[in-house]
Amino acid sequence: MGGSTMGLSLATSMIEAPILGTSANSFTRTVAPLYSQNAIVNLTVSGFTVLPWNFDASVAPPKIQSIVNAADGTSGIAPGGLISIYGQQFSPVNIATSQLPLPTALADSCLTVNGLPVPILFVSPTQINAQMPFEAQGNVTMMLRTPGGVSDNYNTVVLPGAPSVFQAAIQGVGTVPTIVRSSDGEIVTAANPVHTKDTLTVYLTGLGATNPAVPTGMPGPSNPLAVSILAPQVTLGGVNLPVQYAGMAPGEVGVYQINVTVPSSTPTGLSVPLIISQGGMNTTIQLRVVD
Amino acid sequence: MKHISVLLFLVCAPAAMAQKWEVGAGVGGAFYNSQTFSNAVAGNANASLATGVVASAWLGNNSQGRWGGELRYDYENTSLKLSSGSTTASFAGDTQAIHYDVLYHFASQEASVRPFVAAGAGIKVFQGTGKESVYQPLQNIGLLTKTNDLTALVSVGGGVKFNFGSRIQLRLEVHDYMSPFPIKVIAPNQGTKTSGGWLMDFVPMAALGITL
Numbered sequence: 001m002g003g004s005t006m007g008l009s010l011a012t013s014m015i016e017a018p019i020l021g022t023s024a025n026s027f028t029r030t031v032a033p034l035y036s037q038n039a040i041v042n043l044t045v046s047g048f049t050v051l052p053w054n055f056d057a058s059v060a061p062p063k064i065q066s067i068v069n070a071a072d073g074t075s076g077i078a079p080g081g082l083i084s085i086y087g088q089q090f091s092p093v094n095i096a097t098s099q100l101p102l103p104t105a106l107a108d109s110c111l112t113v114n115g116l117p118v119p120i121l122f123v124s125p126t127q128i129n130a131q132m133p134f135e136a137q138g139n140v141t142m143m144l145r146t147p148g149g150v151s152d153n154y155n156t157v158v159l160p161g162a163p164s165v166f167q168a169a170i171q172g173v174g175t176v177p178t179i180v181r182s183s184d185g186e187i188v189t190a191a192n193p194v195h196t197k198d199t200l201t202v203y204l205t206g207l208g209a210t211n212p213a214v215p216t217g218m219p220g221p222s223n224p225l226a227v228s229i230l231a232p233q234v235t236l237g238g239v240n241l242p243v244q245y246a247g248m249a250p251g252e253v254g255v256y257q258i259n260v261t262v263p264s265s266t267p268t269g270l271s272v273p274l275i276i277s278q279g280g281m282n283t284t285i286q287l288r289v290v291d
Numbered sequence: 292m293k294h295i296s297v298l299l300f301l302v303c304a305p306a307a308m309a310q311k312w313e314v315g316a317g318v319g320g321a322f323y324n325s326q327t328f329s330n331a332v333a334g335n336a337n338a339s340l341a342t343g344v345v346a347s348a349w350l351g352n353n354s355q356g357r358w359g360g361e362l363r364y365d366y367e368n369t370s371l372k373l374s375s376g377s378t379t380a381s382f383a384g385d386t387q388a389i390h391y392d393v394l395y396h397f398a399s400q401e402a403s404v405r406p407f408v409a410a411g412a413g414i415k416v417f418q419g420t421g422k423e424s425v426y427q428p429l430q431n432i433g434l435l436t437k438t439n440d441l442t443a444l445v446s447v448g449g450g451v452k453f454n455f456g457s458r459i460q461l462r463l464e465v466h467d468y469m470s471p472f473p474i475k476v477i478a479p480n481q482g483t484k485t486s487g488g489w490l491m492d493f494v495p496m497a498a499l500g501i502t503l
Binding site: 187192 | 423424425426427430434435436437438439475478480481
């Protein structure tokens, strides 16, 4: 860092609040124009961003309006789960990343929760998709930093487990939960119903901490698999489905999967409730089941 | 055990002595009526099974008089069908039925031409055998499904037997196999109402029978 500062013509220091939950001292943010007048370097607690020379400092600061889980848009959030943050003046551009581990700053936007940097998958003017750090638990405070400034604190609650099934949009069908039949790899729908004795894979987020622990921003490992510490319970039409695996989906960040088999005693029907429960939280999906 | 054997002999022997046994097989076509599936949001569709090929085999007994009976098995290679306007959804399927029919002949066993009528009952299994996919045309109205539906069967029909010699007979016949609509394999979706009534399966058939 010392070498890169050689080209800085003038640096302006500003004092920021200390990281929440720590006893650290205040952090000094530095905004420095390059000597070449090609860019402005903005050094913050979560890293540095390079702003264009004609960056307009009068851009409005971001406003966080809601935080939901990214799977089904409900309010339940768990450590390691994917989240969607909605608001205004987030980022002037839409950018998604497939970089691994996930970056903690994307398109000059930087999220923190209790001062911890939050891995980001996608930014846009009104939405950011990110992964809630595994370290976050209970009452947390989220802040967003952009070139426009720093958002107000947004307080929310992170639960130990908050299962939420991802939704997939299928042309002609609409939005359906991402539940895949293992034998053919196809999503189950009303036209492609669950059959008794099927083995299903439910893709979801919010199953929380795993064993072994997976670093925030990193994909789930395949060997050994990262098993959810808080085991979920799955029922279909009131019948308990044996869970063969519940944990992170290998190769995916913030995505979990539950593998279950459907007993022959499962009731059939056009709309049979599938309930996934974990740590007092549950989510319900209606599925068509046939023999 | 000895008592049961004696009882069976006493019951069966007179019947066996007085009857001629017959086996036969035939082929024909299956022609179904349809039901209307009505959905307030998605519209209406005709639900039915497609015209298909029927194979049938039976074991019959004819009494010395004009009465007879047949235990019969029918297999139909057909498909499940849902259509509305120019849109049609189709799904491979078949049916199997086992039923016992009582026959009344209008001529004696020695006659070369023997018109008959038949009526009986049994069971029929409708089976969807196609490959399911996440999307199916008209799925908001009805769902063609890979599963089985076991229903009751009522059979009525008639035909003519042409005797060639003392053992071989050609049969031309038509049956109406009536059953409740198989709503497990052709399932009305949420909010869809069916027009109700029984499913009619009209089966004209040509067959050969051999008297044992």
